[in-house]
Amino acid sequence: MTRPDGAEDAAGRRIGRRTVLGALGLGAAGVVFGSRISSFVDDVLAPLTDHDPTGITSYLPGAGRFRIYSVVGSEPRRTNADYRLRVDGLVDHPLTLTWHQLRTELPQTAVTRDFQCVTGWRVADVHWRGVKVRDVLDRAGVKQGAGGLRIYSFDGAYTESLTMAQARRDDVLVAHEMLGKPVTRAHGGPVRLYVAPMYGYKSLKWLDRIEVVDHLDQGYWEERGYDVDAWVGRSNGRGDKPT
Ligand SMILES: Nc1nc2c(c(=O)[nH]1)N[C@H]1C(S)=C(S)[C@@H](COP(=O)(O)O)O[C@H]1N2
Numbered sequence: 001m002t003r004p005d006g007a008e009d010a011a012g013r014r015i016g017r018r019t020v021l022g023a024l025g026l027g028a029a030g031v032v033f034g035s036r037i038s039s040f041v042d043d044v045l046a047p048l049t050d051h052d053p054t055g056i057t058s059y060l061p062g063a064g065r066f067r068i069y070s071v072v073g074s075e076p077r078r079t080n081a082d083y084r085l086r087v088d089g090l091v092d093h094p095l096t097l098t099w100h101q102l103r104t105e106l107p108q109t110a111v112t113r114d115f116q117c118v119t120g121w122r123v124a125d126v127h128w129r130g131v132k133v134r135d136v137l138d139r140a141g142v143k144q145g146a147g148g149l150r151i152y153s154f155d156g157a158y159t160e161s162l163t164m165a166q167a168r169r170d171d172v173l174v175a176h177e178m179l180g181k182p183v184t185r186a187h188g189g190p191v192r193l194y195v196a197p198m199y200g201y202k203s204l205k206w207l208d209r210i211e212v213v214d215h216l217d218q219g220y221w222e223e224r225g226y227d228v229d230a231w232v233g234r235s236n237g238r239g240d241k242p243t
């Protein structure tokens with residue numbers, strides 16, 4: 001089964017545990033080729049961390065840190081000046097919000113929570129700032145009969161969905177800051193979604209458009225077998241501590 005971590009891309013490079021442990025023994029070579037080892041950790045070891053009986057991956061650089069994921073295999077670029085968030089569908093006033101408007105014209109909200117990927121890695125106490133999705137929806141005016149949101153990335157491939165009740169929570173943000181600074185391009189900047197109580201795959205990067213729809217469609221990873229309601233600790237058959 002494919003996993004929300006880009007392991008599909010790594011499929012051709014899949015290697016066995018013996019090879020992994022052998023490579024970890026390289027030690028000094030790991031210092032010389034530091035950057036390569038770190039991408040090795042991200043691409044090959046990260047998908048193994050949730051079923052690693054040795055616990056060895058938790059000692060590696062990369063443990064407790066974000067892995068950078070992109071299902072398209074590249075990181076789309078949009079400057080702050082070029083950035084627009086479109087909000088349309090079942091709304092009274094379709095919106096086109098600039099990066100500046102998102103930072104100045106709408107109430108700003110901060111959330112600090114652990115970030116948990118469904119493949120097992122977790123980053124503690126990540127600080128986010130942005131605008132509640134609810135505040136954006138209220139500005140657009142949601143029409144009667146709206147069932148939820150379909151959310152699109154400007155990578156051209158990734159999508160997500162939220163019910164209206166999920167979208168209206170206090171801890172669901174259109175985020176423009178992450179880790180105490182503007183969201184970097186690698187992390188989905190200038191603006192990404194942040195869905196605090198759910199697994200990382202709900203937090204769509206390179207946010208392009210929020211469409212209010214009458215019924216929910218599955219998102220990118222849900223079409224590939226992951227739960228639509230992605231609550232940390234009570235979905236996807238995992239027992240993680242809620243974030
Ligand atoms: N557009 C887009 N958004 C995405 C993904 C992706 O591949 N493309 N991966 C998701 C997954 S599975 C996780 S865990 C987080 C990882 O966020 P990061 O790349 O900033 O670490 O982004 C989520 N949002």
Ligand SMILES: [Mo]
Pocket residue numbers: 004005117118119199200201
């Ligand atoms: Mo993930």
